[in-house]
Amino acid sequence: MIAYHYPPMRGSSGIQRTLKFSQYLPQHGWQPLVLSASPRAYANSGNDQLAEIPKEAIVHRAFALDTSRHLSVRGRYVGWMALPDRWVSWCLGAIPAGLRLVRKYKPQVIWSTYPIASAKLIGLALHKLTGLPWIADLRDPMTDVDYPADPVTRRFYRWIEEKTVRNCALAVCTTPGAIVTYTKRFPDIPASRFALIENGYDEENFANAAALQKPPTPVAGRPFTLIHSGIIYPSERDPVPLFEALASLKEGGTVTAARLRIVLRATAHDSYLIPLIEKYGIGDIVSLAPHIAYRDALAEMLGADGLLVLQATNCNHQIPAKLYEYLRARRPVLALTDAIGDTAAALRHAGIDTIGPLDDKAGIQEALLRFLELAEAGRAPLASDEAVAANSRRARTAELARLLQQVSVSVPSAQVKGTSEAC
The missing domain is CATH 3.40.50.2000 (Glycogen Phosphorylase B;)
Known part of the structure; x- marks a missing residue:
């Protein structure tokens, strides 16, 4: 599970999606291996949700810097140092770390989540290097007509977006409208490649x-x-x-x-x-x-x-x-x-x-x-x-477990440390 937003990071509701998936997946027979970023990359961190990380989860925090805070001079830095985002240095730590995790634990599925574009580069690289099926949690469309505002960044995002959609086993969105956007943007990609898992709340x-x-x-x-x-x-x-x-x-x-x-x-x-x-x-x-x-x-x-x-x-x-x-x-x-x-x-x-x-x-x-x-x-x-009950994080995790099972490859259970299946 490749996710920048994970405790001890604070200040983003996006943290809850990965945290709760990792917390409830063991109840569905999946052991989470979380590949996140070094806490030094977070501008706001705290311990208030660390206790919610499940004991079954194996969490590795790879080298990562925030270009604007760690590599700038008087608040200024060269633009390419923040392409596709200010945390691109995470790729340098996460790709080798991800390969070590794959060799050690032999997971069956790679899952990466937006909105940090570098997470998609890490997921793409690990998919290409290992051959493991990749579920790309796109959440929302990465690009629009005028987003990102910078044309160079927008072209880079477009490239990442296309590589993601064409190489992943499934692209997961959080709204029906996002799926419509992608099916129109990539008409040659079968609609079955896109799946919906909305956000939710935790009871x-x-x-x-x-x-x-x-x-x-x-x-x-x-x-x-x-x-x-x-x-x-x-x-x-x-x-x-x-x-x-x-x-x-x-x-x-x-x-x-x-x-x-x-x-x-x-x-x-x-x-x-x-x-x-x-x-x-x-x-x-x-x-x-x-x-x-x-x-x-x-x-x-x-x-x-x-x-x-x-x-x-x-x-x-x-x-x-x-x-x-x-x-x-x-x-x-x-x-x-x-x-x-x-x-x-x-x-x-x-x-x-x-x-x-x-x-x-x-x-x-x-x-x-x-x-x-x-x-x-x-x-x-x-x-x-009825609307409240349908939006629980437990229900959303059951949906993710079904998708993991759908795309998982056959790996002898004896090769996987922990539960019978890992992601």
């Missing part, structure tokens, strides 16, 4: 978080608290129209600091957001909050009056991983996203229709006021029990 994590959480207090007499938990990308989740809408509503007296408080937790782009909050004069309504431990973040969701989703039109074929945790938290959700995108579709499927556009000031005003009226009256729709 055990929520049970632990609930122990920290007191029941939500009534809204009367205090502002309604709306939480956005996680990264706010300046392009994919640009909050400028939201800030414009809030400024206008504040000026009109419809939304005030006495009525609404919005907390943006662990945005990773505070330096971008602070001037915007000051520019629109909404600092009494919108505040930024630092990263906290994962269990604490879940507890905050459980106690929030409402939860905020931001997802731009250029991400219509993506669903934020955090959305599934929002649904499990069973708190009112305001989603600012395109009505025809996969995020809106997932919400409607769960029974939630408090949705407005992210790129339209007037539409945001209308959606926000409707949401507040419903939530304050206790009538905001919550996720259905």
